Amino acid sequence: MAGLNAIADMMRDVTPREVVTTALDIFIVYYVIYRVLLTIKGTRAAQMVIGIVLIGAGFFVAERLQMTTVSWLLDNFISYFIIIVIVVFQQDIRRGLMRLGQKVGPFGRTHAVTQALDEVLSACDQLAKARIGAIVVFEREAELVDFFDHGKVVDAKVSQELLAALFVPSRDNKLHDGAVVIDKELRIRAAGVVLPLSRSDLPEEFGTRHRAALGITEETDAVAIVVSEERGEVSLCYRGNIARDMEIPTLRGALQGLFEGEKEGAQIADEAQAAADIAKGLAALAAERPEPVDSETTGPTRTASARAGTPRPVEGGSS
Numbered sequence: 001m002a003g004l005n006a007i008a009d010m011m012r013d014v015t016p017r018e019v020v021t022t023a024l025d026i027f028i029v030y031y032v033i034y035r036v037l038l039t040i041k042g043t044r045a046a047q048m049v050i051g052i053v054l055i056g057a058g059f060f061v062a063e064r065l066q067m068t069t070v071s072w073l074l075d076n077f078i079s080y081f082i083i084i085v086i087v088v089f090q091q092d093i094r095r096g097l098m099r100l101g102q103k104v105g106p107f108g109r110t111h112a113v114t115q116a117l118d119e120v121l122s123a124c125d126q127l128a129k130a131r132i133g134a135i136v137v138f139e140r141e142a143e144l145v146d147f148f149d150h151g152k153v154v155d156a157k158v159s160q161e162l163l164a165a166l167f168v169p170s171r172d173n174k175l176h177d178g179a180v181v182i183d184k185e186l187r188i189r190a191a192g193v194v195l196p197l198s199r200s201d202l203p204e205e206f207g208t209r210h211r212a213a214l215g216i217t218e219e220t221d222a223v224a225i226v227v228s229e230e231r232g233e234v235s236l237c238y239r240g241n242i243a244r245d246m247e248i249p250t251l252r253g254a255l256q257g258l259f260e261g262e263k264e265g266a267q268i269a270d271e272a273q274a275a276a277d278i279a280k281g282l283a284a285l286a287a288e289r290p291e292p293v294d295s296e297t298t299g300p301t302r303t304a305s306a307r308a309g310t311p312r313p314v315e316g317g318s319s
Contacts, residue, residue: 048085113259116158116186117252123163124227124234125248133229134167135179135195135213138259142220144181144189151178151193158188166191167227179212179224200240213237223258225251 175192
């Protein structure tokens with residue numbers, strides 16, 4: 001009872017402004033510590049934090065036991081600790097600050113998304129031209145960690161070279177048959193991931209790769225890009241919808257719309273498919289258009305020009 005009275009007396013002298021300031025102070029310290037721990041998770045800096053805790057505990061014990069020499073050594077080490085950290089872990093500090101800056105405000109996030117999409121689409125374009133199959137899955141709100149049982153955790157920066165290397169079919173590359181998952185932090189989280197197959201009735205021309213890309217989008221809100229090994233097509237899968245044989249600029253616009261939250265995924269998939277169909281139609285129309293004939297050309301020469309303008313079958317069409 002006396003304790004409650006003491007607390008009541010102490011709170012009586014506290015103004016609302018002091019309460020708000022104290023709460024804000026605690027929240028800022030909590031957020032900073034949380035962000036630092038989240039940033040250094042899985043890096044060498046995490047091991048450094050453990051070392052700092054051990055040194056601090058040793059210094060405390062040495063002070064309690066009045067160990068003069070050990071206390072002097074640890075005290076001098078702690079005095080120069082900040083300089084040591086900056087020199088030894090400058091790369092980790094710079095990378096952590098860059099990751100932190102990407103999440104502050106929409107501009108940093110937009111830049112990070114654009115950079116990651118450029119690397120992924122460049123890799124997909126390269127793989128499609130080489131007729132190498134691939135699946136790249138972007139994690140969104142739903143966690144995909146449950147699908148990593150048969151994959152390999154990578155945790156690497158997204159790059160065209162790494163993505164292309166992961167899908168190159170080789171006896172020594174055991175990851176090329178699975179999917180690559182890019183997490184919410186826009187890093188390659190895992191490779192060789194086995195995805196659930198779609199339960200929908202699909203045309204026979206869709207193989208296991210396309211069924212897997214559709215399957216993960218039916219069970220989660222993930223976005224999947226699939227490269228066809230047989231046809232060299234790049235397709236977009238989202239919410240059980242597929243937009244086939246898309247041009248890279250059209251695919252980039254659809255993905256940016258998904259990640260920036262401008263439109264619903266089904267609508268974007270439909271619009272992307274429509275844009276792909278329109279592009280194919282224009283290409284076919286341009287191929288069928290005869291060459292212009294000079295008005296001064298007469299007789300046999302005119303006939304030869306007309307024959308030269310006869311359209312040829314367009315290679316690499318939709319199948």
